[in-house]
Structure formats: C-alpha cells, structure tokens
Amino acid sequence: MKSKKICMIGRFAVGKTSLVDRFVKNHFAEKYQTTVGVAISTKIMDETTKLIIWDIAGFEQENHYKPYLRGAHGIIYVVDATEPESINTLDLILADSPELADKPAVCFVNKTDLKDDIKWQDSFDDKLNDIAKKTIWTSAKTGENVEDGFAELNKIIQ
Amino acid sequence: MSEDREKLKQLLLSEEIAEIEALRKLLEDQQQFSQKVSEVLDRATDITIKNNPKFQKKFSKIDSKAYVRAIKANKQTFIDALLPIIGPMIRQSVTNAIRRFVADVNRAMELGLSAKALKWRWQSLTTGVPFAELVFNNTIEYQVQQIFLIDNETGLLIEYAGQEGALLQDKDAMSAMLTAIQDFVKDSIDNESGGLSAAELGDKLLWLIAGNKANLAIVVKGAPTNRLRDTLTDACENIHIEFSDDLVNQETWNNNPELKLQLEQILLTKTQSDDQDSDKTINWWPWLLIIIGLFGWYFWSNYRDQKNQQQLLEQLNQTPGFVLQSLIKDGDQYIATGLKDPSADLSHISNQIQIKSTPFISLEDEMIAARAKEYLAMDGIHIHAENGVVTLSGTKSKPTDSSEKFDNLVLLPGIKSGNNQLTQQQSIEEKLAEFLDNNPTPANLKITAAQNTIAVTGQTMSSLSVPFLELLNQHFDQVNTDSLEIFETENLKKQISQSRLPMVNPDRINDEQKLILQTVVQAFNLLMTENQQLKLKILPRSDCQGTIEESNKNINSRGELVLQALLDSGLQPDDVLSEIVYCDQTQNEVNPDLLGVWFEVKE
Numbered sequence: 169m170k171s172k173k174i175c176m177i178g179r180f181a182v183g184k185t186s187l188v189d190r191f192v193k194n195h196f197a198e199k200y201q202t203t204v205g206v207a208i209s210t211k212i213m214d215e216t217t218k219l220i221i222w223d224i225a226g227f228e229q230e231n232h233y234k235p236y237l238r239g240a241h242g243i244i245y246v247v248d249a250t251e252p253e254s255i256n257t258l259d260l261i262l263a264d265s266p267e268l269a270d271k272p273a274v275c276f277v278n279k280t281d282l283k284d285d286i287k288w289q290d291s292f293d294d295k296l297n298d299i300a301k302k303t304i305w306t307s308a309k310t311g312e313n314v315e316d317g318f319a320e321l322n323k324i325i326q
Numbered sequence: 327m328s329e330d331r332e333k334l335k336q337l338l339l340s341e342e343i344a345e346i347e348a349l350r351k352l353l354e355d356q357q358q359f360s361q362k363v364s365e366v367l368d369r370a371t372d373i374t375i376k377n378n379p380k381f382q383k384k385f386s387k388i389d390s391k392a393y394v395r396a397i398k399a400n401k402q403t404f405i406d407a408l409l410p411i412i413g414p415m416i417r418q419s420v421t422n423a424i425r426r427f428v429a430d431v432n433r434a435m436e437l438g439l440s441a442k443a444l445k446w447r448w449q450s451l452t453t454g455v456p457f458a459e460l461v462f463n464n465t466i467e468y469q470v471q472q473i474f475l476i477d478n479e480t481g482l483l484i485e486y487a488g489q490e491g492a493l494l495q496d497k498d499a500m501s502a503m504l505t506a507i508q509d510f511v512k513d514s515i516d517n518e519s520g521g522l523s524a525a526e527l528g529d530k531l532l533w534l535i536a537g538n539k540a541n542l543a544i545v546v547k548g549a550p551t552n553r554l555r556d557t558l559t560d561a562c563e564n565i566h567i568e569f570s571d572d573l574v575n576q577e578t579w580n581n582n583p584e585l586k587l588q589l590e591q592i593l594l595t596k597t598q599s600d601d602q603d604s605d606k607t608i609n610w611w612p613w614l615l616i617i618i619g620l621f622g623w624y625f626w627s628n629y630r631d632q633k634n635q636q637q638l639l640e641q642l643n644q645t646p647g648f649v650l651q652s653l654i655k656d657g658d659q660y661i662a663t664g665l666k667d668p669s670a671d672l673s674h675i676s677n678q679i680q681i682k683s684t685p686f687i688s689l690e691d692e693m694i695a696a697r698a699k700e701y702l703a704m705d706g707i708h709i710h711a712e713n714g715v716v717t718l719s720g721t722k723s724k725p726t727d728s729s730e731k732f733d734n735l736v737l738l739p740g741i742k743s744g745n746n747q748l749t750q751q752q753s754i755e756e757k758l759a760e761f762l763d764n765n766p767t768p769a770n771l772k773i774t775a776a777q778n779t780i781a782v783t784g785q786t787m788s789s790l791s792v793p794f795l796e797l798l799n800q801h802f803d804q805v806n807t808d809s810l811e812i813f814e815t816e817n818l819k820k821q822i823s824q825s826r827l828p829m830v831n832p833d834r835i836n837d838e839q840k841l842i843l844q845t846v847v848q849a850f851n852l853l854m855t856e857n858q859q860l861k862l863k864i865l866p867r868s869d870c871q872g873t874i875e876e877s878n879k880n881i882n883s884r885g886e887l888v889l890q891a892l893l894d895s896g897l898q899p900d901d902v903l904s905e906i907v908y909c910d911q912t913q914n915e916v917n918p919d920l921l922g923v924w925f926e927v928k929e
Contacts, residue, residue: 169580171482171498205510208502220482220502235509239480 171218172325174318175237177268178246179257180226183278186308187246188223191318196309202226206236213322227257234265242325243273244317245300250285255292258299272324275300276317281307432612468548469595470558471530474501475565475585476541477573481505484540484572484579487589504543508534537562539573554594561592635660638679646670646692648683656680669696689714689740697738702731707748714742721751754778754802761801768794769855771810783809785848787818787856815856818849819927822862827923829866832883835891843888846925847895853927854901861928863903864888869920870909877909888923903928 176184185203189195192209207223222240224233237243247254258275262268275296280286296303301324304317335343352358374381397404446464450457462469472488474497483501490497512521525532531550535542535558542562546554565573569585572578578585635653642650642662647670652663659680666672666683670693675681694711702709707720716735735744752760758775767773768790772783780802782795791812799805825846827839835843850862866885868877885904892902 170576171580173480173482173502206506208499208506210496210499210502218498220498222481222502222506232510232513235513236506238509239477239482241480 169212169218170216171220172241172322173220173222173239174242174244174321174325175222175224175240176244176246177224177233177237177258177261178226179248179251179254180228182226182246182248182251182254183308184226184246185223187244187276187278187306187314187317188221190308190311190314192221194311196311206233211318213319217322217326219318219322227261237265237268240271242321243268243271243300244321245273245275245296247275247277247296249277249279249288249305250282252287252289252292255295258296262299269299272321273300274317274321274324275303276306277303278306278308280305280312281309462547465597466548467596468546468550468554470544470546470550470554470593472545473589473592474504474543475589476501476505476543477579478537478539478541481509482576482579485582485585485589486580487586487593488545501543504532504534505541508541533558535559535562537566539566539570548596551596554596557594558592561588564588631655634678638662638676641675642679645672645675646690647688647696648672649686649688653679667693669693669700671696687739694738694740698735698741701735701738711741714740715745716741716743717745717747719747720749722748754780757801761798765794765797770852773798779804779806781806781809785811785813785852787852788812788814789856813849813852815853818853822846822849822853822925822927825925827888827925828918829884829888829922830918832880832887835887840891843891844895847892847897850897850901850927857929859929860901861903862892862897862901863905863926863928864892865905865907865924865926867907867920867922867924868909869915869917870911870913871916872912874909874912877912881906881908884923 176188178184180202181200185201185207186196188207188209189197192211203223203225205225209221209223210218211221212218222236224236227233245258247258277288277296293303302320304313304320306313306317308314352362442464443461446460447457449455450460472486474486475484476482477484481502481504483498486497486501495503507525508522521536522534523536524534527545529547531546533542533544533546533550533555535544535555540562542558542565544558565585565588568588569582572582572585635655638660639650639653642648642653642664647667649665650662651665654661654663658678660678661682662679663682664684665686665688666681667688668685670688672681691711691713694714694716695709698711698716699709702718704722707718707722710717710719718732732744732746735741754775758773758780762773768786770784770786771791771794774781774783780798782798782805791810795805795807825842827842827846829835829839846862850860853860864885866881866888868881868884870877885906889902889904893899
C-alpha cells in the first residue's frame with residue numbers, strides 16, 4: 169500500500185481541522201480550537217492508497233509552515249465561503265511558496281451550511297480555478313462533499 | 327485501355343510493387359516476421375517505457391491466478407526449484423527455534439527458581455511494580471524496541487521494524503509526526519546543528535539518526551550506550567549504501583522485505599550480564615536442578631512402587647487358600663496368577679490386584695476348618711483344625727443339629743478325624759428356673775421367659791427389687807422391665823398420709839370411697855412387703871356441727887366403717903390402728919372438709 173502525503177493549507181479558522189475530523193473520524197466539533205504547528209491524521213482510501221494528511225496550522229505571518237509542505241503529493245487549499253479574505257490568503261501563500269503551484273491540488277470552499285452568510289462572487293471562482301484543478305463546495309459541519317473532495321484529490325494524485 | 331494502364335504501372339512502379347510484394351510475404355511468413363520484430367523489440371520497449379512510464383506497470387502486474395495455474399501445472403518443477411532454497415531456510419529456522427527455546431527455558435528457570443527472581447517477585451508484590459518491569463530493569467541494560475526509517479523529504483515511512491502491537495499510533499502517522507517535530511525543531515530552534523537528535527518518551531528514549539535521504543527514528547528502552555548510537559549510525563549509513571535506489575523509489579516503500587530484515591537486525595538487546603560473561607552460553611544450574619529433580623522423582627516413585635508391590639505380595643502370601651505363582655505390574659494394576667481354594671476368602675485383597683486363578687484343594691489347617699464350617703453351616707460354634715483333626719467346640723442349640731454331619735466330616739478333603747466337644751444349649755425357661763431356684767423372687771414380682779427375653783412385671787419396693795434385677799441382668803442378655811413399677815418407701819408413706827377419704831354420710835361407703843381405700847391398701851401392702859411391723863392408722867373426723875353427741879357418734883361410725891372396709895380388703899386386725907379425736911364443743915358452721923377419715927403409717 170502506497171502512502172501519499174496530503175497537506176491542508178488555508179487561512180486560520182477556515183475549517184481545515186474540521187474537514188479532516190469529518191473525513192477521518194466523521195466527527196464535527198462546534199468549538200473552535202486552533203491548530204498549533206501541524207496535526208497528522210491517516211486514512212486508508214482503497215486497497216492501494218493510504219493518505220497521510222498534514223493539517224497545517226492556519227496561515228499567519230511569521231508562522232513556519234514551509235518545511236511541512238516538503239514532498240507533498242497533493243494540496244488541499246481551504247477557503248471560507250463566508251470570508252472572502254481567506255481567498256486572498258491563498259495568494260500570499262503561493263507567493264511565499266511558488267513551488268506549490270506545480271503540485272496537484274483541489275480547493276475546498278468550506279462552511280456552505282452557513283447559507284445566509286455566504287459572500288461569494290464569480291471572480292472568486294476564476295481565481296480558484298487558477299490555483300487548483302477543481303473547486304469543491306464543502307461543509308465540515310454537515311459533511312457535504314467532504315468525502316468526495318478527498319476522493320477527487322486522491323484520483324488526481326494517482 | 328486497362329491493358330495500357332497496367333503496362334504503364336509496370337513501367338513506372340515495378341520496383342515498388344516488388345518491394346510491397348516482399349513486405350507482404352514477410353508479414354505472412356510468421357517465422358521471418360518474428361525474427362525481424364525480435365531484432366527491434368528490446369529497443370522498442372525501452373523507447374516505449376521512456377515515452378510512456380505506465381507501460382511498464384502492465385508488465386509488473388501480478389496475475390495471481392496465472393501463478394496458481396502455473397504451479398498446479400508444473401508442481402515438480404517448482405518443488406525442484408524451491409527445494410535448494412527452502413531446505414536450508416527450514417533447517418536454519420528450526421535451529422534458531424531450538425536455540426531460542428533453550429534460551430527461553432534457561433531464562434524461565436532463572437526467573438522462576440533463583441533467589442534473585444524470588445526477591446523481585448517479593449518487590450513486585452510489595453511495591454506494585456509489575457514483575458516484568460523489575461526483570462527488565464534488573465537484567466536488561468537497553469533494548470531497541472522500534473525502528474522507523476523515514477523519508478527526509480515527505481516524512482513518509484519507508485520501512486518499520488519492531489512490535490506493531492506496542493505502537494500507540496498508526497506507524498505512518500508516527501513517522502509523519504516525528505518528521506514534523508524534527509522540522510519544527512530544525513526550523514524554529516536550531517537549524518545549524520542538524521535538528522533534534524534525541525527525545526525522552528516516559529521511560530523510553532527516542533533517537534533520531536539523520537541520513538542523506540532517510541532518517542532513522544529509534545525507540546530504545548533502558549540506558550543505551552554511545553556505542554549503540556555508533557552502531558545505529560553505521561546501520562543507517564549501510565542502509566543508504568545498500569538500499570540507495572529503494573530509498574528514493576516510493577513504489578517499494580512499506581513493502582521491502584530485505585530492508586525490513588536489515589532493520590530487524592538492529593533491534594538489539596543488551597543484558598547486564600553480556601559484558602561480564604559473554605562467553606557463557608548456557609546456565610547449567612537450572613538444568614542440573616531439573617536432572618536432580620527427575621532422578622529424585624524416578625527413584626522415589628520406584629521405591630514407592632517396590633514398597634507397594636512388597637505389601638501386595640505379603641498380603642497375597644498371607645491369604646490362606648491362595649498360592650501365588652506370579653505378580654506382574656500392568657499399568658496402574660497388578661495381575662496375580664496362582665492357585666485358589668474355593669473356600670479361600672480374597673475379599674480383603676486390594677483392588678489394585680486382578681486375580682487370575684486356577685482352582686485347587688488346599689490342605690492348610692485354615693482351609694480345612696473353613697471347609698468344615700461351610701459344610702456344617704452352624705452358627706455360634708468354633709471349628710479348629712490341626713494336622714487333619716477337626717475339633718468342634720461351643721454349644722449347639724438342638725440335640726440333632728450336627729451329629730449326622732459331624733460323622734460325614736471325614737469325607738471332606740484333608741480331614742482325618744473329628745473331635746466333637748459341642749455342648750447342648752440350655753433353654754431360657756430352664757435357665758430362668760435355675761436362676762429363680764437360687765434367687766427367690768421378691769414379693770409382687772412376676773418373672774416370665776419368652777423368645778429369649780425375660781419379662782419382669784408387677785409392683786415392688788425399690789430396696790427389695792433393685793439387687794434382684796441386677797442379678798437378673800447379669801444372667802440374661804435381654805431383660806424387659808417396661809411393665810415393672812418400683813416404689814420408694816418414703817414416697818409411699820407420703821402418698822398414704824396425704825390420702826383423705828371424704829365421708830359426709832357416716833353410714834355407708836360408696837364406690838368412689840372404696841377406690842380411695844383400695845389405693846391406700848395397695849400402697850400399705852407394698853410397704854408391708856418391706857417391713858411387716860408397720861401399722862396403718864386411721865383418723866376419723868367430724869366438723870362438730872350440731873350436737874356433740876351426734877358428732878361423736880358420726881366419728882365412731884366413720885371409724886368403724888373404714889376399719890371394716892380395710893379388713894375386708896385383706897388387712898389383718900393387727901395391721902390397723904384407730905385414733906379417734908372426739909368433739910368437745912360444737913361449731914356453728916358446716917365444714918365438709920372436716921368430714922372424713924385420714925390415714926398414717928406407723929412403725
């Protein structure tokens with residue numbers, strides 16, 4: 169069985185850890201707990217692949233996340249559908265680590281369950297299409313598209 | 327028109343047509359075509375793989391069904407091919423297993439029997455520290471328990487060795503975490519000195535040995551030495567040399583038996599005694615104790631068997647009417663073979679023995695006596711045999727009991743003559759008569775004999791009957807005194823003095839009064855059997871109501887009536903006294919309690 173390293177990247181509080189928790193443990197915690205450094209989880213996808221998921225602490229200035237990205241087979245960018253600023257954060261990350269642009273990636277637009285608070289513009293879609301091969305609207309709270317999102321990335325990195 | 331065209335075609339394309347024809351022939355001739363293709367196949371494959379890497383995967387796919395089919399079809403070929411490999415592997419494996427077993431037994435004996443082990447067990451009991459922990463602390467200097475070989479760049483696990491059950495986390499997650507920690511340390515704290523090299527995890531130690539392409543993360547328990555670190559660093563370098571391709575080829579990660587074996591070889595354990603007596607291979611003491619124990623057990627069980635057999639032999643030899651020929655042990659049982667007289671009693675023989683006997687007539691005195699007893703079938707007689715002479719003693723119940731049978735005794739095997747010393751048994755009636763002749767029966771007692779039991783009935787005084795009954799009990803086995811009433815003198819006297827005959831009418835005695843008088847007479851008669859000098863005094867009374875003359879007349883009348891009634895009951899005039907107290911003054915009230923006659927016994 170092959171192990172594949174996947175990194176979750178995004179602004180703080182966009183729901184990276186919640187997405188991993190939903191995917192690995194099928195669990196959602198209402199209380200927000202910030203990730204310090206990195207949290208590792210694993211999940212067997214099929215007979216041949218096991219994902220090693222590096223849930224990297226939310227991006228802020230001065231945090232040292234770059235070493236954790238080394239050797240990643242795939243990237244999951246996470247943005248918050250209710251917080252357009254989280255898309256700009258991805259620009260900053262890519263500017264800081266241009267090598268990420270070559271990695272297979274998908275983008276999760278999270279928190280779709282907060283329908284009334286969604287602030288989305290068509291231009292955001294174009295922007296995300298430049299960064300990732302596919303954009304998937306997810307909700308860690310309801311579990312909507314979470315499994316499919318990870319499966320999509322798994323397909324891309326094979 | 328068409329002919330012209332054909333001619334033109336021949337003129338212009340004759341060479342090309344010939345070439346096409348040659349090519350067709352080449353394609354149709356399979357052998358020639360194969361020859362041609364084989365010449366370019368190798369190069370063509372290389373180019374194809376280069377342009378399309380996925381092409382190679384098609385060849386590396388394992389079709390398990392094809393393998394199974396191939397093995398089934400060519401079983402012997404596979405056996406012949408594998409035997410030279412498997413044979414030495416099995417031998418090596420068996421040798422290792424035996425070596426490990428001997429080492430385990432050694433260790434178990436050492437831990438089970440030695441004073442040191444007992445001390446540790448006591449420590450474990452008193453402190454609550456697990457015994458295994460104490461053994462480890464006292465015997466193991468260090469132990470390399472787990473090894474992770476982790477890719478430097480991705481943090482993915484290349485290979486793992488150790489007990490998977492001891493892992494707290496998924497080994498892939500642990501590899502990633504260790505890498506993350508190392509990255510964190512390297513990036514945030516100390517980038518120049520190469521990052522984290524060791525960490526403490528409770529009572530365990532984590533060593534990180536950096537390599538060019540992969541890092542070794544090693545979990546060690548105990549107190550490892552620098553020498554171990556050097557060994558592990560060497561091992562890490564060797565892995566980089568020997569498996570350099572595998573370390574970068576992710577296809578082989580987590581599925582590389584050779585690399586796993588290499589890692590398992592550095593799962594080292596160092597015991598505290600390794601330095602002191604490294605040349606010591608086997609601790610002989612436990613084995614010596616086992617051998618001594620086995621010998622002891624063998625000798626003891628042998629001695630016990632012999633003793634048991636000796637006891638059984640004695641038992642059989644001492645049994646009259648049985649001649650032992652052989653005694654053989656058969657498992658837990660013994661089989662005794664011999665000659666057995668039909669009258670021999672083997673019921674007391676241990677159930678460990680199974681008897682296989684041949685009948686014979688024994689001429690032992692005990693057997694002759696037993697045979698005579700069986701023949702005579704008489705209870706209560708004693709039969710003694712000596713040198714063929716049978717002596718009968720004891721008492722016989724009937725005169726004709728044995729005379730005829732006794733005469734025939736000499737017909738039995740081994741009996742030369744008989745000596746009849748039997749005496750006639752006396753009947754109980756005769757014995758009783760003889761007893762009563764010598765011991766007169768106390769008054770009022772009736773003694774009868776029936777069915778071997780003496781029955782004593784009647785009423786008697788204690789002083790007279792008790793010595794007699796003691797004598798009776800000495801002479802007879804069964805004396806029944808259930809119907810006997812025994813009285814004490816004082817009790818009877820008291821009974822009489824407390825008797826009162828109520829008598830309102832002084833002119834006659836009714837039936838009820840007669841019964842009271844009869845009881846008094848009976849008691850007095852009993853007392854008389856003990857002492858003939860006794861007198862029964864009667865005391866007639868009145869309530870002195872009415873006139874004095876009439877009252878005194880009534881007193882006299884009561885006295886005379888009672889005296890006459892006593893005489894009529896069998897008492898003699900000399901046996902009775904009267905004490906009359908006359909009224910000297912009259913009373914106003916009628917008092918029936920004073921109307922009657924009272925009694926006393928006088929000597």
